[in-house]
Amino acid sequence: MYTFNSRIRYSEVDKNAELTLESLIDYFQDCSTFQTQDGPATMEYLRERNIAWVLSSWQIEVFRYPKLCEHVTVGTIPHELKGYFGIRNFFMDTKDGERLAVANSVWTLFDFKKSLPSRITPEIIEAYPVEPRLDMEYADRKIKIPEGEVIRGEEILVRSNNLDTNNHVNNGQYIRMAIDSLPERDVIVSSMRAEYKKQAKLGDVLVPEIVRVSKNDRMTYTISLKDTQDSSVCVVELTVSQ
Numbered sequence: 001m002y003t004f005n006s007r008i009r010y011s012e013v014d015k016n017a018e019l020t021l022e023s024l025i026d027y028f029q030d031c032s033t034f035q036t037q038d039g040p041a042t043m044e045y046l047r048e049r050n051i052a053w054v055l056s057s058w059q060i061e062v063f064r065y066p067k068l069c070e071h072v073t074v075g076t077i078p079h080e081l082k083g084y085f086g087i088r089n090f091f092m093d094t095k096d097g098e099r100l101a102v103a104n105s106v107w108t109l110f111d112f113k114k115s116l117p118s119r120i121t122p123e124i125i126e127a128y129p130v131e132p133r134l135d136m137e138y139a140d141r142k143i144k145i146p147e148g149e150v151i152r153g154e155e156i157l158v159r160s161n162n163l164d165t166n167n168h169v170n171n172g173q174y175i176r177m178a179i180d181s182l183p184e185r186d187v188i189v190s191s192m193r194a195e196y197k198k199q200a201k202l203g204d205v206l207v208p209e210i211v212r213v214s215k216n217d218r219m220t221y222t223i224s225l226k227d228t229q230d231s232s233v234c235v236v237e238l239t240v241s242q
Contacts (some may be wrong), residue, residue: 001131002035003075005095008066018065021179021189025060025172028090028103031076041127043165048122050113053086053095055171057141058194060103065188071095079133081125084109084117089134102136112166134175143221143235146213153181153208156225158200168199178223178236181208187219187240198233200225206233217241 012023036042036053046052066072067141080087090103111118156177164170175194200206206225214219223236 001013001075001077002031002038003073004031004034005071005073008068008070008072011079013068018064019067021060021062021192022172022176024062024065024092025058025175027072027074027092027195028060028076028105029170029172030165031074031090032088033074034086036127039127041121042125045123049111050119050219051109051118052166052167053107054110054199055084055196056106056108057196058103058105058171058175058192059139059141059190060101061136062101062190062192064098064100065122066092066094067098072100076129077134078128079130081120081128081130084119085131086124086128088112089136098165100116102134104133104138106141139191139193143222143237145155145224145235146211146220148211148213151183151210151212153223155209156181156208157204158202158204158206160202162200163202168201169204171196174225174234175236177206177225178208178234178238181210182221183212183224184212184236187238189238190218190242191239195235196233197235198227198231200227200233204228211230228231 008019012019075091077089086107090101109118134142162169162173205228209224211222219240221238224232225234226232
């Protein structure tokens with residue numbers, strides 16, 4: 001387990017002074033990056049070998065969004081390393097131990113020079129001690145597009161501020177794009193899944209296609225971010241309270 005402590009900043013909250021889902025994802029990403037940079041399989045180590053961890057899927061469950069200035073602990077638990085896959089949990093707790101959110105994520109170690117998955121090295125195994133996974137309800141990482149009316153959102157141009165150190169759209173940016181494409185903007189997301197299919201780059205155009213389904217007093221939005229060839233780049237499922 002790897003953890004760090006923080007405090008919710010003004011730049012991370014919404015109009016209700018609560019942490020946004022996008023900022024929660026940033027915390028989780030930062031946590032895994034901090035663990036990576038503590039070595040021995042740092043980003044520099046990976047870059048020298050033309051490899052990097054590419055996110056395949058997210059599942060996040062939010063119990064409560066912390067408020068401005070709350071003290072929090074953010075943690076990550078790698079719980080499986082096999083072949084070229086790495087699977088890790090995340091969590092956010094208050095300083096008093098209240099669990100605010102949990103997540104599961106699947107990563108692929110990818111060789112960008114060969115354009116193929118790369119097997120996990122001994123240094124990576126040393127960097128990420130495996131522990132038992134968190135107790136949460138695990139959903140399928142594959143997201144099925146439900147039947148229903150398809151709402152087409154406005155086209156999104158990939159800009160430089162959407163990119164990460166691999167010069168691809170950062171996984172959290174796709175979630176921001178999906179949320180911004182919703183016909184109803186003032187929603188509180190209680191759970192989220194994302195399936196990453198392709199990598200978008202600078203100058204690409206993404207087109208959101210949204211299907212919304214209401215069930216048991218909850219609304220679920222499934223957003224497929226497609227490229228100009230009508231191929232899905234990322235699928236995001238957002239469940240909100242009505």
